[in-house]
Amino acid sequence: MDKPIRVGVVGLGRAGSGFHKSEMSARQDKFVYHAVCDIIEERTVPFVEKFGCKAYTDYAEMLKDEEIELVDIATRSCDHYKHARMALLAGKDVMLEKPFCMHLSEVNDLIALGSQPGGPHLYIRHNRRFEYGFCKAMEIINSGKLGRVYEVRLARNSYQRRNDWQTINEFGGGQLLNWGPHIVDHSLQFCGGAYTEMYSAIRQVAAAGDCEDHIKIVFTGINGCIVDMEISGGVAIPVPTYRIYGTKGSLVSEGDNFRLKYLDPEVELAPVVANPETPVPGSGFGNSEKLTWVEEVVPAGNNGGDRIWDALYESIRHGVKYPIALSEAAAVTEVLEKAKIGTIFENK
Secondary structure, three states: OOOOEEEEEEOOOHHHHHHHHHHHHOOOOOEEEEEEEOOOHHHHHHHHHHHOOEEEOOHHHHHOOOOOOEEEEOOOHHHHHHHHHHHHHOOOEEEEEOOOOOOHHHHHHHHHHOOOOOOOOEEEEOHHHHOHHHHHHHHHHHHOOOOOEEEEEEEEEOEOOOOOHHHOHHHOOOOOOOOHHHHHHHHHHHOOOOEEEEEEEEEOOOOOOOOOOEEEEEEEEOOOOEEEEEEEOEOOOOOOOEEEEEOOEEEEEEOOEEEEEEEOOOOOOOOOOOOOOOOOOOOOOOOOOOOOEEEEEEEOOOOOHHHHHHHHHHHHHHOOOOOOOHHHHHHHHHHHHHHHHOOEEEOO
16 A cells, blocks of 8 residues: 655645645545644644644755655745745655746746656645536536536625735735636636636725735637636625526526526427518517426535545556646636736737
8 A cells, every 4th residue: 555645734824724734634544744834833733733743933944854755835825936946946746725826937937847857746736626516517518418608607706804914915915816726727627728818807895905805807718618707805795606608508506506407408499590571560579489498406516625635646656647737727827917917818
């Protein structure tokens, strides 16, 4: 049986002490805490007590530990580039929390360091690619039951007068770098992997600080699909997370379920030909045919993003291709940089 991967975690704030800790703790056959690091020493104590791991307050010192195989980076967004670069240069594989980096130039530098044959590998934690809801939506689209999907609307909305460091630009705050990487990644997948045109607008609505908390980005995908994504901390009445429109039906998310309505594939539709003549008075509008609909509620599941650790393990231990390509994560960063400007772009 393969040995668990020996991990050194840097950054024990909300992500490091929350998501990362609970998700890796549930996979102790695959990952073990070898060391943790935080500039606030008391944050390391619970990890030492629970896992018996080493504790550091100096990141450079932790990187000297030759037994660490993987460095899991969960520090502030503004530190991602520096901390990932240090780990890669130390010969460690890196799992880097989103956002990849604050700037595309930094992303390109890390990709060059983390993709050399025989060298350390760089992995980006776009964990919401593994969300059950996203995976189920893609499955339904690919099934063809909605016909050709021509528009997808994505929303993550709430109302928050947020005031933590993620509202301050200096530290990489703002919703573009918080929720943005997740939903832009989803959007590009719905676009067919890339886009031909993109519109963006950002606003500061309810949060403190100097960053945006309301984002609107609209893509025209290379597959012709319009993808309209919205992230907001200023919406008091949220809209459904998913709304998907196809030529033969639609999907709307309702909690942990998807509600679908689509034309019965067992019923053949008669050809429809446009009639240029003046309608008979009293005949009404449109076509008088009776359509046969199928309506169903499909469980979409809740979360599932933690499965990214299983994919990471398979990649490191067994050489299985990691599902989040570095080029895909770089494309997300490029979109986020453009969105900050707020205009229309043609992607040539």
